[in-house]
Amino acid sequence: MSPLIEITDPRVFDPATILIDVRAGANAHERYLAGHLPNAIFATLDDDLASHPADAAVGGRHPLPALTDFAETLGRWGITPDSHVVVYDDKNAAMGGARLWWMLRSVGHTNVQVLNGGLKAATDEGVELSTEEYLPAATGLYPIPQQYSNTADIEEVKKAAKAADRVVIDVREGVRYLGHTEPLDLIAGHIPGAVNLFYSNSLSPEGKYLTSQALATLYKDAIGDVKPGDVIVHCGSGVTACHTLLGMEHAGITGPKLYVGSWSEWSRNDLPVATEANGL
Template sequence: MKHVVSRKWLLARLYESDLVIVDCRFVMGQPDAGRAAYEESHIPGAVYLDLERDLSAPVEEDGQGGRHPLPDAAELAGRLSRVGIGNDSRVVAYDDQGGAMASRLWWLLRYLGHENVFVLDEGFSAWKKGGYPVNADQKVLIPSTFLATVQHSMLVEMEEVQESLGGEERVLVDSREAPRYRGEVEPLDKKAGHIPGARNKFWKGVLQEDGSFKSPEALAEHFADLPRDKELVVYCGSGVTATPNVLALSEAGFEKVKLYAGSWSDWISYAANPIATRDE
């Protein structure tokens, strides 16, 4: 796979000097749980980056930008530099949330022009359960220099989504669970439903029962009903769990894939935006 590495792959490279391992564990609604888990035990040498403090900007009062707005590129580049990530680093991200948080960092690094980034398959619990090494040692951080080259083409803004409604040049992909997509429940946002015309592909559908990513061939089959000749715009509730779908679409060979980073929580912050509540 292009973007996902195995436990054996990481173990073999654990102490190579250009490798930076990033613990991205985070529990929605429990903002301190991820760091606490990291401090208790982590993959040796790993540094910690927090979804809300490091990998998101502060939430705007009007909700525009969504619940996890994209961080400022220069500020994020500074944070990456401080934990030792430079332009020559190989980065492996992991979490314990099926790859959702690790995929956020994977996407952000690629958005800043850094291609040499991977997600650890199955995450921390599988690593530990498999008998691979863990410890609680805090790595001495040696700052590096990360210079961002922002890839604006990876992103779609809300106005572009508005303009494409009812058109045929883009296909919207909603990454949330089906009941949320259909508007039957909404545990996190103020309005229920989905962006009109969006197709539902729950992000956990890219995983096998054991929590590992499906093979590229299986992912191609999973996404077989999506067109390869049109631009796919992937979103979720806040732009986080859309990123495993973006990663998986790339693994499946789709080339025209973009992220609507503000996602549903941004969309509903504009009162005039239409909402749909049925299967499409």
Template sequence: MFTTLISCAQLQALQQAGVALLIVDCSADLMNPAAARQQFLDAHLPGAVHADLDHDLSAHGAADAASGGRHPLPRREVFAQWLRQIGLHTDTQVVVYDRNGLNFCGRLWWMLKWAGHEAVAVLDGGLSAWTAAGGAVESGPAVPRTPSHWTLQPPLRTLVTADEVLAHLDQPDQTLIDARATPRYRGEVEPLDPVAGHIPGALNRPFSLNLDEQGRFKSAATLRAEFDALLAGRDPASVVHQCGSGVSAVPNLLAMEVAGFPPTRLFAGSWSEWCRDPSRPVTKG
């Protein structure tokens, strides 16, 4: 079972061994959502299905939402319906990837853990690493999969609400890590949300810092040292990850697990939910 990362060679070995696999392309384009669907049609891993960030991995209305923000999580029951449609079984090894610097596939990795499915891993290096390793690709629509009867299991990861974040501001039991680019964290620019700045007390670690020059996750030892330096003595168990809309926070959460830390928490509504309530405090700089 692969539960954090899987290499191209490891995935190829599973394919050759005939292991029950579900490969999901999570590529996305925030500025042009339709582009990701076309990219999938142009090239994807053999047998892969496409997960659309807005349609499949986000709620479509308040009644179906489990969080706030620009990309609200769907309720677990709604998400489970989609998982059954794409043929998830309890013994399935899921592999998720994208062509966006591993920014978007972590969303589905986390959501599957939240739904209680442990056997899900991110393809380290994404599509570019796969093709560089000689992996085959195919084009056209996904091959239809037979729906399953998979059922939700107890959550394996924890979701934190905006009210909980507010209640624990400046408390030692909560350490916020903001995964947005530093200019957005500082409030110097804000291309997506109505207010610039960050949640008071949040530390900044842009999610791209988790990758090496080849676009793969840094070694566990390197990630451990970097997060130890960022936390500066704070309890790792206190960490709550956030970003703009709860998507790019996940690479930091995943990186901490790769580094050997226990699972940490996610504020999925993130800055886009936080800043829409003028009564919540905001910090710049």
């Protein structure tokens, strides 16, 4: 199954499909109520797809929720192992949409797709939005494994960033990677040895993913001959990195890992920091 689905695909609005609208930010619910796809369940990045860390130095700003909590959330949304799930957000899948796709895949749910282009694709197509909250019928706890798969912790990243046969990709904007500015975390710069590939480079001007062929070229330029399983992708807090991991899946590159803690964790642990100025 392709990780992407188009708004014109009738499965998006099939009554059997579980449609989830993921929003981020303090006014997430208000934006959802202002307009969402009919029968889309409201979800939030901060409350449903992350835990609330006491210290971002351990797990970053958006650590994954405990597996028991995620199982309860999936059950509340009515998701079972047989469910076809379609997710989207209002940021071209760069925020919550791709994060939820990755989380579901990480716990073994393969029947999940992301709406290509997100909410904008729907409005561009003339889909009439709903302003009524949709409340799904809950099911029991979703059966999930004992851990999230395809993750890398800070210790693995330390080693991978120095290894010739591994690649660490930082998908933040170039000015953050180079250390010119840092709007969210305490220190500007990047992990020494990490390469930069801004996540939005995978998008067309319309906000949809490039073709699988174009994406394959883009990512191959970054990873070369390194095996996908030896690639680690990160961002600021493990969210937009999932957008790149989704693009890689669409390009046929399966198996790269997510460094969930990302720069928000690394930069709070008194570790080496590279910038354009220091040349590390």
